[in-house]
Amino acid sequence: MPERSILNPRSPATDFSVALLNEFVRLGVRDLVLCPGARSQALALAAAELERAGSIRLHVRTDERSAGFLSVGLALETGLPALVVVTSGTAVANLHPSVLEAHHAGVPMILLTADRPAELRGIRSNQTTVQAGLFGVATRLCLDVPAPVGEPDETAIAVVLARQAMDASTGVVTAAPGPVQLNLAFREPLSAAAPFSLPVIPRGPAAELGAAPELLPDGPAMLLSVGPRTVVVAGDGAGPAAEELAHAGGWPLLAEVSSGARFGPNLIVHYRELLAAVDLGGDVERVIVFGHPTLSREIPALIARDGVETIVVAPTGLEWYNPGRAARAFTRSVGADAACTAAARTPAGREWLGRWVMTSRALAEAAADEGRAPIDKRGITRAELAVLRAPLTRALLVDAVWRASWPHDRLVLGASRLIREADKRVPGKKITVLANRGLAGIDGTIATALGVALASQAEPEPRSAGVTRALLGDLTFLHDVGSLLLAPGEAEPRLQVIVGVDGGGSIFDGLEVAATAPAEAMERVLYTPRKVDLKSLAAAYGWDYEIAATRADLERALTGAPTRPTILEVPLLR
Ligand SMILES: Cc1ncc(C[n+]2csc(CCOP(=O)(O)OP(=O)(O)O)c2C)c(N)n1
Numbered sequence: 001m002p003e004r005s006i007l008n009p010r011s012p013a014t015d016f017s018v019a020l021l022n023e024f025v026r027l028g029v030r031d032l033v034l035c036p037g038a039r040s041q042a043l044a045l046a047a048a049e050l051e052r053a054g055s056i057r058l059h060v061r062t063d064e065r066s067a068g069f070l071s072v073g074l075a076l077e078t079g080l081p082a083l084v085v086v087t088s089g090t091a092v093a094n095l096h097p098s099v100l101e102a103h104h105a106g107v108p109m110i111l112l113t114a115d116r117p118a119e120l121r122g123i124r125s126n127q128t129t130v131q132a133g134l135f136g137v138a139t140r141l142c143l144d145v146p147a148p149v150g151e152p153d154e155t156a157i158a159v160v161l162a163r164q165a166m167d168a169s170t171g172v173v174t175a176a177p178g179p180v181q182l183n184l185a186f187r188e189p190l191s192a193a194a195p196f197s198l199p200v201i202p203r204g205p206a207a208e209l210g211a212a213p214e215l216l217p218d219g220p221a222m223l224l225s226v227g228p229r230t231v232v233v234a235g236d237g238a239g240p241a242a243e244e245l246a247h248a249g250g251w252p253l254l255a256e257v258s259s260g261a262r263f264g265p266n267l268i269v270h271y272r273e274l275l276a277a278v279d280l281g282g283d284v285e286r287v288i289v290f291g292h293p294t295l296s297r298e299i300p301a302l303i304a305r306d307g308v309e310t311i312v313v314a315p316t317g318l319e320w321y322n323p324g325r326a327a328r329a330f331t332r333s334v335g336a337d338a339a340c341t342a343a344a345r346t347p348a349g350r351e352w353l354g355r356w357v358m359t360s361r362a363l364a365e366a367a368a369d370e371g372r373a374p375i376d377k378r379g380i381t382r383a384e385l386a387v388l389r390a391p392l393t394r395a396l397l398v399d400a401v402w403r404a405s406w407p408h409d410r411l412v413l414g415a416s417r418l419i420r421e422a423d424k425r426v427p428g429k430k431i432t433v434l435a436n437r438g439l440a441g442i443d444g445t446i447a448t449a450l451g452v453a454l455a456s457q458a459e460p461e462p463r464s465a466g467v468t469r470a471l472l473g474d475l476t477f478l479h480d481v482g483s484l485l486l487a488p489g490e491a492e493p494r495l496q497v498i499v500g501v502d503g504g505g506s507i508f509d510g511l512e513v514a515a516t517a518p519a520e521a522m523e524r525v526l527y528t529p530r531k532v533d534l535k536s537l538a539a540a541y542g543w544d545y546e547i548a549a550t551r552a553d554l555e556r557a558l559t560g561a562p563t564r565p566t567i568l569e570v571p572l573l574r
């Protein structure tokens with residue numbers, strides 16, 4: 001019979017877990033997400049103690065899929081990996097979607113997956129599978145750590161493991177931040193019976209996401225020279241470097257909505273239409289790409305076009321963006337040489353940028369005029385009143401959310417139509433916009449937004465005084481309903497989840513196949529109609545609920561900053 005932990009005041013599992021988590025705290029880890037389980041109890045109890053000592057922020061979740069995406073959101077906001085502690089078996093497999101997202105998006109993440117010791121594997125022991133290596137190439141490092149037995153050097157081993165995990169996850173080793181799995185075997189007694197307390201560990205310095213590898217201290221790896229008609233493309237996560245280069249070279253900036261570079265005088269909001277225009281898009285000779293473009297067909301088409309030279313810039317990452325395998329140059333950093341920056345200030349240099357900016361501006365004005373009603377002498381017109389009372393469109397919804405967002409806020413965009421609508425129309429603004437574009441899944445969006453919200457408002461040093469808004473479609477929302485389940489007693493996120501309800505996946509209505517396939521079949525297997533009472537759902541999970549059916553309702557719902565987790569339902573026509 002296995003020994004019961006109640007008989008053991010000490011447990012190698014607890015000693016090892018305490019040493020491991022302490023070292024992570026010392027290295028700067030702030031957040032630990034855990035799901036309950038017996039095999040992982042030593043880690044869980046050590047985590048509870050660390051929370052009590054004020055050394056970590058502990059987030060307890062039921063569903064490991066939610067826990068995984070919560071850690072993605074926390075890391076997106078803080079730039080640091082969060083620890084994710086789970087028990088053995090299917091619990092580990094439930095982390096897989098978030099691991100893939102973190103792998104493809106380059107988000108640091110450290111999984112501590114508890115496992116049976118070697119002697120209990122491969123003999124049909126309960127809740128035992130092959131966990132180490134489960135995530136394959138998606139982890140930067142995966143170590144199958146034997147069960148501690150109480151040898152004196154085990155705490156030293158734990159310290160080394162924590163350092164290895166941090167380095168691999170933050171990209172010190174591979175120049176590619178991403179997931180790490182420490183598969184930790186534990187033998188009975190699974191934790192110590194005697195209570196223990198932890199010294200308060202001084203926190204390590206916080207690193208910034210993607211800032212870890214200092215690859216090129218001596219300036220950019222590649223200098224661009226003057227000549228070809230150039231555009232700068234900023235895909236998801238590109239960051240301000242894209243805007244800086246566009247500015248230095250005097251080039252149009254085609255920046256997606258979650259690029260972190262959608263601002264500045266060179267921004268071309270209506271880049272899709274302009275790329276389609278022969279005398280603008282057709283004239284492009286060179287493309288400099290930052291980040292991960294995923295929202296338009298025009299960008300990959302441009303890069304794949306004959307005669308276009310493409311340079312791909314990524315400070316970190318394992319794979320290079322390369323549509324049609326047409327790009328020829330790949331670099332970790334780029335700059336414009338002196339002749340380039342000088343040429344940008346000449347009339348000829350300004351002409352290229354000017355054409356793009358003027359045309360895009362004209363398109364923006366035309367789009368704005370469509371919704372504008374003529375003003376009459378009495379102030380607000382009947383037509384304006386009608387606009388306020390009219391049903392909402394996706395365009396009105398994204399415009400209103402964009403207008404309501406400020407630099408101290410966070411905006412998380414789900415996959416599907418609303419992010420594309422935003423990308424097509426919202427003007428430049430220096431706000432933080434995040435989206436899981438690593439794999440563009442409709443899973444885990446609520447959990448990711450919760451992570452962003454909780455990390456941004458975290459005491460004692462909140463990174464933001466604002467609110468987090470998540471804007472997503474109804475299927476995306478329903479996919480992640482389980483993440484609404486919060487732990488009583490934990491800090492409540494200032495999060496407003498805004499759901500565009502059009503009854504199903506209306507993005508598929510825009511596919512070419514919709515014109516030829518039987519309408520009934522399209523409805524049944526692609527649009528997939530769903531009807532859920534969100535008000536009852538909100539009540540069941542203890543979230544506040546509002547509905548905005550008109551523009552006036554929406555403006556109201558977006559001005560009062562929510563103090564509690566809130567669901568805002570916005571009915572949309574399909
Ligand atoms: C995990 C996952 N499953 C399936 C898909 C394919 N997919 C892309 S968009 C979409 C429908 C989204 O519907 P909704 O959130 O209501 O947005 P809408 O298209 O209506 O704007 C689906 C199923 C995906 N991206 N991720």
Ligand SMILES: [Mg+2]
Binds near residue numbers: 504505
């Ligand atoms: Mg929908």
